[in-house]
Amino acid sequence: MLSIIMTTYNAGKTLKRALTGLTKVLNELNLDYEIVAVDNKSRDNTVEILREFGARYKVMKCTRGLGRHEAVLMSKGDYLLFYDADAYAVHDLLYNFLNLNINRYKSEFSLAHTGVYLMTRKCYEKTGGFMNLNFGEDVHLWARAFLMCRSRYYPLRVACNAPRLYAVRGYRGEMRYSKNIINFILRQLKNETHRLRGLA
Helix, strand or coil, rough: CCEEEECCCCCCHHHHHHHHHHHHHHHHCCEEEEEEEEEECCCCHHHHHHCCCCEEEEEEECEEEEEEEHHHHHHCEEEEECCCCEECHHHHHHHHHHHHHHHHHHEEEEEEECCEEEHHHHHHHHHHCCCCCCHHHHHHHHHHHHHHCCCEECCEECCCCCCHHHHHHCHHHHHHCCCCCHHHHHHHHHHHHHHHHHHH
16 A cells, blocks of 8 residues: 655645646556645645545644654555645656556655655654654655665656745745744744754
8 A cells, every 4th residue: 555645734725736636646556545644733725625535634733744754653555655735746757656666666765856755664664754843854864765775766847836945945835834924934943943953
């Protein structure tokens, strides 16, 4: 089984499109899959969209790292596909990425994009999983996975909702987490602290 692992927050504008494209590919590949998400107390229709796609989800206040780790603990699959709620992967490239890495190469870890990567549960456990960070949590995991697991870099063209800050998250995208400009500035400081902790 393949577990799609997601963290969400106010992703109502992007989540349906992301899941529609992804599930179309998974159905074409005849893969047995589940969608598992941790939602960071969204104030929009994110949870309703998760329900529409039959996702198992948990609502809790958390960092991205903790949310992803919780979703992994809730999941059942031998393979974990980490897929961002604003990732729109090109159909044929995503199809080939999943087909080759699961059915042919038997990769333990394969990085396609910052918002799309595949890992076996065994590799995830070997690396120790995500750190409790809100920023840079995935980069830290990838570094350990490339060292500890049979790994492959398979770049995909993925459109995302917002331009990226530090090549990861855009300012406009981050504003959805903030109630006002002071809260936004404090969040950016916290993210920078987490990024530095993750790189330490």
